[in-house]
Amino acid sequence: MATLLRKAARVSLSGSLLSAGGRPGRLYALSYFGSNSRNSSTSSKVKVDLDNSSGIAVVKFQGPPVNSMGMDFLTEMAIGLDKLELDKNCRGIILTSAVPKVFSAGLDIMDMYGKTLEHYELFWRSVQDLWLKLYSSSKIMIAAINGASPAGGCLMALSCDYRILADNPRYKIGLNEAQLGIVAPFWFKDSMVNTVGYRIAEESIQFGVMYSPADALKIGLVDQVVPEDKVLSTAKEKMEKWFDIPDHARQISKSMMRKPTIDRMLANRETDIKNFVGFISKDSIQKSLEMYMAMLKMKKG
Numbered sequence: 001m002a003t004l005l006r007k008a009a010r011v012s013l014s015g016s017l018l019s020a021g022g023r024p025g026r027l028y029a030l031s032y033f034g035s036n037s038r039n040s041s042t043s044s045k046v047k048v049d050l051d052n053s054s055g056i057a058v059v060k061f062q063g064p065p066v067n068s069m070g071m072d073f074l075t076e077m078a079i080g081l082d083k084l085e086l087d088k089n090c091r092g093i094i095l096t097s098a099v100p101k102v103f104s105a106g107l108d109i110m111d112m113y114g115k116t117l118e119h120y121e122l123f124w125r126s127v128q129d130l131w132l133k134l135y136s137s138s139k140i141m142i143a144a145i146n147g148a149s150p151a152g153g154c155l156m157a158l159s160c161d162y163r164i165l166a167d168n169p170r171y172k173i174g175l176n177e178a179q180l181g182i183v184a185p186f187w188f189k190d191s192m193v194n195t196v197g198y199r200i201a202e203e204s205i206q207f208g209v210m211y212s213p214a215d216a217l218k219i220g221l222v223d224q225v226v227p228e229d230k231v232l233s234t235a236k237e238k239m240e241k242w243f244d245i246p247d248h249a250r251q252i253s254k255s256m257m258r259k260p261t262i263d264r265m266l267a268n269r270e271t272d273i274k275n276f277v278g279f280i281s282k283d284s285i286q287k288s289l290e291m292y293m294a295m296l297k298m299k300k301g
């Protein structure tokens with residue numbers, strides 16, 4: 001057992017691209033997947049299916065109605081990603097949704113509305129934690145976006161190395177925070193800038209633009225648009241191409257590209273939490289969120 005723990009700790013430290021401040025190698029990350037040809041784990045909001053023979057893990061969001069990123073989702077994703085990060089059989093991860101028409105509706109607005117300051121702090125730390133794990137993963141990350149992907153949903157896609165979006169004009173993607181009367185934090189903005197460039201991000205974030213697949217492709221927010229029934233198979237084919245690159249060279253290159261963005265977030269993490277808690281607990285912001293939720297419900301009726 002001691003040998004296993006030492007081995008797991010070594011894998012963890014040499015695995016994720018995260019620098020020391022990112023708390024790699026938590027205890028729950030020590031439970032290994034077995035060595036069968038397929039390993040599955042299902043929790044309530046996330047299903048992880050690792051095919052040991054191909055090295056591809058499919059992480060499916062399964063939190064109806066809209067895969068919103070509440071505390072359960074954030075925790076389950078963090079645990080699933082930690083396990084995959086430690087698993088040498090896993091070389092690449094595909095993020096996708098099991099919920100029809102929605103990839104993820106982003107952060108769960110109910111976790112940002114009418115809660116205590118302690119809750120907001122814990123929630124925001126968990127959101128940061130998930131982004132750090134996604135953005136700093138040493139694995140190849142591909143987003144197979146098979147539904148709408150606003151705000152936090154878009155952020156998860158932006159954290160991947162490659163994005164494939166289903167060709168359905170209803171499946172819009174973007175950082176729409178401004179439309180809710182809230183502000184995308186600097187690391188959401190950095191992820192957008194790193195993907196589409198400064199000028200497009202500047203306009204996109206101020207207007208809170210939600211892009212159609214055609215427009216998302218045009219600005220480079222996604223890399224490919226394919227028929228809906230081909231999203232997952234295309235992601236798997238693309239993954240095989242990424243597998244042609246030796247892992248160590250790709251990982252170091254990825255780290256070189258992403259480290260400044262990750263370090264900036266780690267250096268400002270506590271201030272960012274304070275900002276979030278102060279901002280989200282303002283009466284005016286709470287009112288905006290309340291109105292936005294009412295608008296979502298009205299749209300239905």
Ligand SMILES: CCCCCCC/C=C/C(=O)SCCNC(=O)CCNC(=O)[C@H](O)C(C)(C)COP(=O)(O)OP(=O)(O)OC[C@H]1O[C@@H](n2cnc3c(N)ncnc32)[C@H](O)[C@@H]1OP(=O)(O)O
Pocket residue numbers: 065066068101102104105106107108109110148150151152153176177180182183184185275276279280293296297300
């Ligand atoms: C310094 C301070 C910084 C603050 C930064 C905060 C950063 C925030 C990031 C975020 O991610 S905020 C969340 C932004 N998300 C959205 O704006 C998406 C809103 N949802 C939609 O546009 C649509 O729901 C959809 C995803 C396009 C799906 O449409 P569909 O018609 O299929 O479903 P609906 O009928 O709209 O929704 C069903 C059900 O789900 C509820 N819901 C939707 N989104 C959320 C959400 N993000 N959180 C919580 N709940 C959500 C919706 O109200 C419906 O509820 P019921 O009426 O069934 O009770």
